[in-house]
Amino acid sequence: MTEAAPCSGQPEEETGPAEAVDLTREDRESLEEAEAEARPVSYSGTDFDVEGIVRRLKRGDIVIPRFGDESVEIETDRFQRSFVWRRPQMDRFIESLLLEYPIPGIILVQQLDKRYLVLDGQQRLNTLAEFYRGMHREREFSLVNVADRFKGLTYETLPPELRRTLNNTFIQATIVKTDGSAGSLDAIYQVFERLNSGGTQLTPHEIRVALYAGGFIGLLGQLNDQPAWRKLYGNKSPRLRDQELVLRTLALYVSAATYRRPLKTFLNDFVGEYREITKFPVDRIVQQFETAARLLEAGPGRRALRWAGNRAVNAALAEAVFVGLMRRLDLGGTEPTPEAVAAAVERFQGDERLANAVTRATADEESVRTRLAITTREFASI
Known part of the structure; x- marks a missing residue:
């Protein structure tokens, strides 16, 4: 569509002028990955x-x-x-x-x-x-x-x-x-993906935001504006990749046990289930996300979402860090200090298994399970 993926967890470009036009390699891979079921319209x-x-x-x-x-x-x-x-x-x-x-x-x-x-x-x-x-x-x-x-x-x-x-x-x-x-919206999503070609293609999340608009999409926008999150992520993404990362975090925090490839379908299904937000535990999720963002910003800071000193956000790492810390907050007890959070991040960023899970085949089920297990274990110890 000249008029006009979740990406894998490979490092995401810092926001900049080129992002407004170009798709990343991960965007293209997500757009091209086939769904398990093709629906008629x-x-x-x-x-x-x-x-x-x-x-x-x-x-x-x-x-x-x-x-x-x-x-x-x-x-x-x-x-x-x-x-x-x-x-x-x-x-x-x-x-x-x-x-x-x-x-x-x-x-x-x-x-x-x-x-x-x-x-x-x-x-x-x-x-x-x-x-x-x-x-x-x-x-x-x-x-x-x-x-x-x-x-x-x-x-x-x-x-x-x-x-x-x-x-x-x-x-x-x-x-x-x-x-x-x-089912109807999923079919239209698939139609649009097949039309989505040319010099100014939409990303998978841009299509999703279009077709699943409602209270849940509004919540993603609210969390994407959260001050500590903005400091961690950096400038707003004109291609909504920051908002997609918030969605990935929430979807895996709530429904990691049901995750299956392709990642875009998992996210579509999650947004579709909670589209009108009446069934979603908004207050608890907002509190856990904002607390995790505050602790990460005050502790390890921006490096918590970036692998091996890279300037770019690593989406697979970022979602795992947030999910692991939000799970720790679910355990209750004394809130961990920013220093303890920073120490945990330092420990798991030296884990070779995590390195593989956030840089290779990041959308595979095993990679997702591995990185969530590592961050959950480390944060549970603080």
Whole structure:
């Protein structure tokens, strides 16, 4: 999807400009790993005229979700990232419509409330909305990177025949239907993975956040903003890898006994089970996560989440450290001191078995069991 894994535990890049575009090797491996079961979907086709699409966008009948949208009314919100087409791409898309060239169709998800959410086609629909509005980034949207006869035109200054051509152009739409169930959302997740190609691919967690929006995704955002966690992890990840790591931690803390590859399916199932959060022990989990983050930040600090002095967060190590310490807190008694936590981290970071479990085949069941057992044992001793 040019318009637009859990990664394994290999070291994760520090956040930076390149992260906003590129997938890591672990992201790609996760996207490409096959699920144990492929589910069918229900879909149909229809055509929308361009003027009708823009009208529906204005009314909110077609929704282009974005990350950071906290509306729980949108069943698949927090979906598409920020607008990424450059002006030449936008201009040439409008020019293609004026020239009546064929263009790709769009894919929409029909919600239970009958609104359509954009699964594929964000850039095209955003371009149409902005051209009709006449503004892009608070500047006049007049065509520049086009043939001479179109240069300088805005929607308002289009000659009548060109405006009719644009308004009456039909765009094919595939409508994928969901009943809101876990099986239905999992099927749509698999559809999107197969569409997710090109220069600005979404990561597995970006897809997950889109399709499993609800109270639990909101909780992940809350914990990802926790001050001690932010000091441990570093700058926020524009690709949501920090939020995915919080999810991995919670999923393994609660459901490690049921873990099976592929990791992305394990996480999807976990989010699906607790999507509306009513069955999730929020208060206890938040307290344990925040206490663990505070002790780690005050004790070993950032090195607790990084292997062998590496600058990058090691996701497999980080989840194991948090799960092990949260399990220790479950034992009760006197809260361990930051110094005791730092000493435990120092001990297990010298364990050769842990080294293998956080750097090789980290999504394998045996690797997950090994690293959780090591950190749990060491923290239980303090």
